Amino acid sequence: MDESNKISLFQGKKGNLIKISSISLEGVMRRRLLDLGFVPGAIVEVIKKSPLGDPIAFRVSQTTIALRKEESMKIEGELVNHE
Amino acid sequence: MNMNELFSEAQAISSPQLRDDIVQQLYSRSRELCDVGVSYTKTKADTRTEKLDAIFTSKIWGFPIMLIMLGVVFYLTIAGANIPSSMLAEFFGWLEGYITSVFQFLHAPDWLHGILVLGLYRGSTWVISVMLPPMAIFFPTFALLENYGYLPRVAFNMDRLFKFVGAHGKQSLTMAMGFGCNAAAVMSSRIIESPRERMLAILTNNFVPCNGRWGILIVLASLFMAANFTGGFKLLVTTGVIVGIVLFGIVVTFFVSWALSKTLLKGVPTHYTLELPPYRRPKFFDTVIRSSLTKSWTVLVRAVKVAAPAAILTWVLANIHIGDTSILLHMVEFLDPFGKMLGLDGYIMLAFILGLPANEIVLPILLMGYLSTGSLTEVDSLVDLKQIFLDHGWTWVTALNVMLFSLLHYPCGTTLVNIYKETKSKKWTFLAFLIPTVLAIVVPFIVYQTAKLLGWV
Amino acid sequence: MNNSYRIALAGNPNTGKSTLFNAFTGLRQHTGNWAGKTVSLAEGTVRHKEKNYQIVDLPGTYSLFSNSVDEEVARNYIVFEKPDITLVVLDATSLERNLNLALQVLEMTKNVIVCINLIDEAEKKGIKINERILTRKLGVPVIKISARNKIGFPMLLDTIDRLVSGKIECNPVQTTYNEEIEEKITTIESKISNLVGNTISSRWLALRLLDGDKALLTEFNRRLVLNDQVRREA
Incomplete structure (x- = not known):
């Protein structure tokens, strides 16, 4: 995998598509994220930041989910180019 | 072989990776199903939700729109409730006349008429006419905003502030609900999934003044704080004082949330995800009718259930005499030294104690005590009202401390019942009582002693 | 012969599950505290073709892996209280995530009807769903409805009727893991x-x-x- 393409969801810019490769979270939060579709291999779109910069809304498995910085920093993936 | 042994056996061959694999494979099957079963005919996606979000969660417009929405809900509630409230009060007053005639016709003893009509009837109908109209407006309006999908956006906008004190953005919603009714707001804290943040929302909701406390806040602000102003300026000062009180309540909410998440609730697991569903036009009548029926009605029924016995008790205390003074007055005398320490008096303390079932009856009980009428009393003119207070030695500090006590003191009976129902814990319910009570004593105490020290009173 | 049946409604939050529940039961509902948990379940009744159905609105959850009290309550009801039918309500505009829950329910119980709600909204967005393919792939009836505008209700009620009277049978296709x-x-x-x-x-x-x-x-x-x-x- 091209290392330069690897970013966390938190680093994504609006409109970026990121293919999840790893989730470095444990416990209930990890299970909750999995349930919502943040599974390895899923493609996540960065939608927008809240007015105060945190949380950030993401589009995953056809729904919009907001995550805080603490969590979105720990979800990594590969930047997928726009078609 | 029993289930526990099977569990251990399964755990022995399992791996921590298993849950990930299961969910991942469920999701890949979901995707496969969508690939074969769903097709998209339009190339351009529907962007209505994105466009609305660009406004509602905008850096510039997000917060102003929120404040305007809150303002509109308040305005609708207060302005819209006034007329039906006074109509209900008049109706109940008119009915009381007939009920009294029936009692006279039957030659019922005075004490029976006192307990049932002047106590029970007047107390419960008071709560109904003060509570029902605002709730019948507030809750449906709130439900409409909820069903439209706007409320999750408020939580999205506000989350950063709440994260700061260890709370959840959705607490902004339970707080907004608290402006209507703390008891209903405690129930609505279910929207917060994470246990720690939910407990914070439940324990601090009381610091948002509910509908039952607005009345006393508005009256005292305009009578004492804005006394030296006239016309438009008076309204401005009154509003300013109320906003100040509400902001102080929010500061206390944040402070208590922060303190609790650093102490008692430290280490309780927490997780945060917030779904932003698409905006959907709500079914207007369905939403209005359902929320009136479920929320407003159940809250009202519960309030009356607690208010009715309290109304009887109040009447009994005010009308049974030991020596030549009523029990009520004995209690006032007992509480007076303590009240004086906080810049209040025995009547005020007793009104808040007997007002535990519903904040709406605090002011009527207070007037009943001051005028020694023996039954819940309403005063028609604000000037008369102020004179009554002045006759009993009130200053602006007294008024301010009554407002602070009202803002900070223990939750009403209905709210406490709901807190117990939601937490299923006597310990947390007791803390929900204790924390505000301590604050309601400490803050007015400091204010009064400072004012005395500085020679203001 | 007993003519009354229990139907449990399961689904993600925001799928219009409660709208369907309200449309079915009107005002014939009450809230029952169940199993001593803090979560209370709304219950209501509906009558169709001489049969009485008691409908239980389970808490809206993203999954049924007991990550929260809500999920435990929903899971326990489906597995231990054994409703005659479990109706899984899905949002047609975000089927991918919603199907995840449906697949979990198919592992838990046999008599499942998958109900794809908000179908009118989906069609407006240009989303076309072939319910026959999904029915075949899942092994249980898949029905498209709009709870808000009461579209697809006769079909749904008939399917429920045919399922409880044994005219059709569910054979949930299980997910095969690695x-x-x-x-x-x-x-x-x-x-x-x-x-x-x-x-x-x-x-x-x-x-x-x-x-x-x-x-x-x-x-x-x-x-x-x-x-x-x-x-x-x-």
């Missing part, structure tokens, strides 16, 4: 069926045990004790 997981399932599945017989899906229970679902284990043992007491008293 070889490693399947092997582990096989290892303990037979032991489980020795223990529980046909009362609970042994494949599902095997998966939950492998996943280390302690809450389920506790619930199972609690109910075992309760059943013993009932039997001894009888």
Whole structure:
């Protein structure tokens, strides 16, 4: 995998598509994220930041989910180019 | 072989990776199903939700729109409730006349008429006419905003502030609900999934003044704080004082949330995800009718259930005499030294104690005590009202401390019942009582002693 | 012959599950506290073709892996209270995530109807759903409805009727996991069926045990004790 393409969801810019490769979270939060579709291999779109910069809304498995910085920093993936 | 042994056996061959694999494979099957079963005919996606979000969660417009929405809900509630409230009060007053005639016709003893009509009837109908109209407006309006999908956006906008004190953005919603009714707001804290943040929302909701406390806040602000102003300026000062009180309540909410998440609730697991569903036009009548029926009605029924016995008790205390003074007055005398320490008096303390079932009856009980009428009393003119207070030695500090006590003191009976129902814990319910009570004593105490020290009173 | 049946509504939050519940039951509903948990379930009734249905609105959840009290309550109802039909309500505009829950329900119980809600909204967005393909792939009836505008209700009610009267049968197609997981399932599945017989899906229970679902284990043992007491008293 091209290392330069690897970013966390938190680093994504609006409109970026990121293919999840790893989730470095444990416990209930990890299970909750999995349930919502943040599974390895899923493609996540960065939608927008809240007015105060945190949380950030993401589009995953056809729904919009907001995550805080603490969590979105720990979800990594590969930047997928726009078609 | 029993289930526990099977569990251990399964755990022995399992791996921590298993849950990930299961969910991942469920999701890949979901995707496969969508690939074969769903097709998209339009190339351009529907962007209505994105466009609305660009406004509602905008850096510039997000917060102003929120404040305007809150303002509109308040305005609708207060302005819209006034007329039906006074109509209900008049109706109940008119009915009381007939009920009294029936009692006279039957030659019922005075004490029976006192307990049932002047106590029970007047107390419960008071709560109904003060509570029902605002709730019948507030809750449906709130439900409409909820069903439209706007409320999750408020939580999205506000989350950063709440994260700061260890709370959840959705607490902004339970707080907004608290402006209507703390008891209903405690129930609505279910929207917060994470246990720690939910407990914070439940324990601090009381610091948002509910509908039952607005009345006393508005009256005292305009009578004492804005006394030296006239016309438009008076309204401005009154509003300013109320906003100040509400902001102080929010500061206390944040402070208590922060303190609790650093102490008692430290280490309780927490997780945060917030779904932003698409905006959907709500079914207007369905939403209005359902929320009136479920929320407003159940809250009202519960309030009356607690208010009715309290109304009887109040009447009994005010009308049974030991020596030549009523029990009520004995209690006032007992509480007076303590009240004086906080810049209040025995009547005020007793009104808040007997007002535990519903904040709406605090002011009527207070007037009943001051005028020694023996039954819940309403005063028609604000000037008369102020004179009554002045006759009993009130200053602006007294008024301010009554407002602070009202803002900070223990939750009403209905709210406490709901807190117990939601937490299923006597310990947390007791803390929900204790924390505000301590604050309601400490803050007015400091204010009064400072004012005395500085020679203001 | 008993003419009344229980139907449980399961689904993600924001799928219009409550709208369907309200449309079905009108104002014939009440809230019942169930199993002593803080979560209370709304119950209501509907009558169709001489049959009475008691509808239970389970809490809206993203999954049924007992991550929260809501999920435990919903899961326990489906598995232990055994409703005659579990109706899984899905949002047509975000089927991918919603199907995840449906697939979990298919592992837990046999009589499932998948109800794709908000179909009118989806069509406006240009989303076309072929319910016949989904029915075949899932092995249970898939019905498109709009609870808000009461579209597809006759079809849904008829399917419910035909299912309870045995005219149609559900054969939920199970999700096949990778070889490693399947092997582990096989290892303990037979032991489980020795223990529980046909009362609970042994494949599902095997998966939950492998996943280390302690809450389920506790619930199972609690109910075992309760059943013993009932039997001894009888």
